[in-house]
Amino acid sequence: MTVELLPFFKALADASRLKIIGLLAGQSLSVEQLADMLDLRPPTVSHHLAILAQAGLVSARAEGYYSMYRLEQGALEEAARLLLSTEGIRGAVMADVDLEAYDRKVLSNFLTAEGRIKTFPGQLKKFEVILRYVLKVFEPGVRYSERQVNELLGQFHPDTATLRRELVSHGWLKRQSDGSSYWKEIEEGT
Amino acid sequence: MTVELLPFFKALADASRLKIIGLLAGQSLSVEQLADMLDLRPPTVSHHLAILAQAGLVSARAEGYYSMYRLEQGALEEAARLLLSTEGIRGAVMADVDLEAYDRKVLSNFLTAEGRIKTFPGQLKKFEVILRYVLKVFEPGVRYSERQVNELLGQFHPDTATLRRELVSHGWLKRQSDGSSYWKEIEEGT
DNA sequence: GAATTAAATAGATAGTTATCTAATTGATTA
DNA sequence: TAATCAATTAGATAACTATCTATTTAATTC
Numbered sequence: 001m002t003v004e005l006l007p008f009f010k011a012l013a014d015a016s017r018l019k020i021i022g023l024l025a026g027q028s029l030s031v032e033q034l035a036d037m038l039d040l041r042p043p044t045v046s047h048h049l050a051i052l053a054q055a056g057l058v059s060a061r062a063e064g065y066y067s068m069y070r071l072e073q074g075a076l077e078e079a080a081r082l083l084l085s086t087e088g089i090r091g092a093v094m095a096d097v098d099l100e101a102y103d104r105k106v107l108s109n110f111l112t113a114e115g116r117i118k119t120f121p122g123q124l125k126k127f128e129v130i131l132r133y134v135l136k137v138f139e140p141g142v143r144y145s146e147r148q149v150n151e152l153l154g155q156f157h158p159d160t161a162t163l164r165r166e167l168v169s170h171g172w173l174k175r176q177s178d179g180s181s182y183w184k185e186i187e188e189g190t
Numbered sequence: 191m192t193v194e195l196l197p198f199f200k201a202l203a204d205a206s207r208l209k210i211i212g213l214l215a216g217q218s219l220s221v222e223q224l225a226d227m228l229d230l231r232p233p234t235v236s237h238h239l240a241i242l243a244q245a246g247l248v249s250a251r252a253e254g255y256y257s258m259y260r261l262e263q264g265a266l267e268e269a270a271r272l273l274l275s276t277e278g279i280r281g282a283v284m285a286d287v288d289l290e291a292y293d294r295k296v297l298s299n300f301l302t303a304e305g306r307i308k309t310f311p312g313q314l315k316k317f318e319v320i321l322r323y324v325l326k327v328f329e330p331g332v333r334y335s336e337r338q339v340n341e342l343l344g345q346f347h348p349d350t351a352t353l354r355r356e357l358v359s360h361g362w363l364k365r366q367s368d369g370s371s372y373w374k375e376i377e378e379g380t
Numbered sequence: 381g382a383a384t385t386a387a388a389t390a391g392a393t394a395g396t397t398a399t400c401t402a403a404t405t406g407a408t409t410a
Numbered sequence: 411t412a413a414t415c416a417a418t419t420a421g422a423t424a425a426c427t428a429t430c431t432a433t434t435t436a437a438t439t440c
Contacts, residue, residue: 006205013203014428015196024282025276030315031387036292044429046388065386065437066315073276080273083266094212102226115310122409123415125220125256204398221417234399236418253406255416312439313385 003056003078005089011055017039017048024058024071031067103129115159127166134163135172138184149173149182194245195279198269201245202346206230207238214248221257262300293319306344307347324353325362328374339363 012018019038022031031049035042049069052058056075060067065129082089106129110118121127137152138144146150146164153160167173168182175182202208209228213219225232239259242248246265250257256350272279296319302310307324311317327342328334334342336354343350357363358372365372 006203006208009203009208013196014200016409018196018199018279019284019287022280023281023287023289032385033292036295037287037289039288039291040428041430043389044430047428050388062437064313067387076273076276080270083270083273086263086266090215091207092210094209096225097209097213098229099213099227100428101229102223105226108330123254222415230398231400232417233419234403237398240418252407255414257417312404 003010003075003082005079006081007055007080008057008075011051011057013050016044017052017160018050020045020048020052021057024069028061028068028070034069083114103132106130107133116155120157120159129167131163131170131172135184136146138173140186142186143181145181146179152180195269195272197245198247198265201241201247204238206234207242210235210238210242211247211261214259216259218251219260224259230294259337265286293322296320297323306345310347310352311348321353321356321362323361325357325374328363330374330376333371333373336369 011129012021016038016100020034023034029037030167031045033043033044033050034040049058049060055062055067056161057072058069059072060069062068106121106126107169110121110126111133112118117130121130134153134156138154149164150160155165164173164182173182173184206228210224213224213227218229221235224230224239224296225235228235234380239248239250243259244251246261248259249262264343296311296316300316300320301323302308302312307320311320316358324343324346327345340350343353347353354363354372358365363372363374364367
């Protein structure tokens with residue numbers, strides 16, 4: 001059974017509910033007992049307990065006509081593990097985030113419909129987006145002469161010297177020390 | 191620097207902010223980049239980042255006229271530790287809970303102004319509150335004869351036999367196997 | 381079966397907050 | 411110095427929610 005992070009945090013993001021968790025950490029308690037201890041009316045406590053139960057943090061057991069609520073230690077532990085893993089957070093809630101949205105916006109601002117560069121962005125961050133875009137025309141591992149490099153870059157912008165220099169200074173395009181050839185390294189990772 | 195639990199959970203109890211944490215777990219990002227990725231306006235993202243920063247979860251560094259935000263891993267780790275300790279929760283947020291409120295309510299319902307028992311509560315839970323109240327007249331470790339026990343209990347209610355029997359059956363008053371004496375054990379713990 | 385009691389549900393309200401647009405600030409570039 | 415750009419602040423609004431009272435449900439006791 002997996003803990004959903006958002007309901008979990010929402011359940012704990014309230015002073016009354018945190019107190020309930022604290023009280024239940026010591027002993028099982030009924031709705032009425034909790035209500036007296038917290039100085040709240042029973043329906044309010046019922047409401048909070050429903051939210052906590054939904055998040056898997058507490059469970060109820062009928063006893064007489066009392067509902068005795070107890071803390072689910074396991075849920076706390078699982079959540080703590082998720083917090084520490086970082087991957088837990090990344091995987092958990094990021095279904096619909098658009099990692100490339102910013103780059104796409106920059107590209108649409110600085111490229112023509114045909115994919116040529118209109119002007120070089122003044123800001124480094126945006127210029128880098130353009131450089132990464134240009135970089136895709138090079139095959140990883142293949143050696144190119146300077147003439148070939150200029151030819152490829154020319155399809156994006158006449159100032160091939162600037163493009164070439166910036167690519168190299170960022171380390172994204174490597175240059176043989178005698179200047180005879182250029183290449184893009186083979187990518188690693190997933 | 192201690193993480194406050196309530197602001198911490200409140201900070202994470204929002205889908206947009208959880209996504210921000212997830213994105214910053216991978217890399218530092220500017221407000222504008224986050225806004226594009228999340229499809230929100232920059233002021234909204236600023237607002238969320240302020241809340242996260244308040245809780246100690248992110249920090250900003252000025253870079254050009256960008257504010258680059260990065261995740262504070264340490265805060266996540268500290269919070270995870272608090273979650274696991276249980277004592278973390280108990281200590282953190284329970285300043286103003288009234289642990290004895292329920293017992294007090296029951297006592298005021300079933301005791302006379304002079305501290306005698308009006309009637310025996312029908313429900314076990316409440317009867318136990320009364321028994322714990324009565325139990326205080328016995329000194330821990332002292333031996334009492336049955337006559338002495340009845341004398342002490344008589345000040346609360348004429349039916350001393352019921353009180354005595356219930357105290358013993360709960361294990362709160364011990365009885366010598368030959369019935370010659372009774373005693374309350376010495377308490378342990380804080 | 382009638383009376384009692386705890387819990388849950390329904391409905392209302394006041395307080396909080398996530399989001400937006402518009403205006404301001406602060407820093408950079410020309 | 412003027413123009414540009416990202417971030418923040420201010421103000422407004424719609425959505426959410428913590429809490430209450432009143433009612434209903436479910437279980438227990440007499």
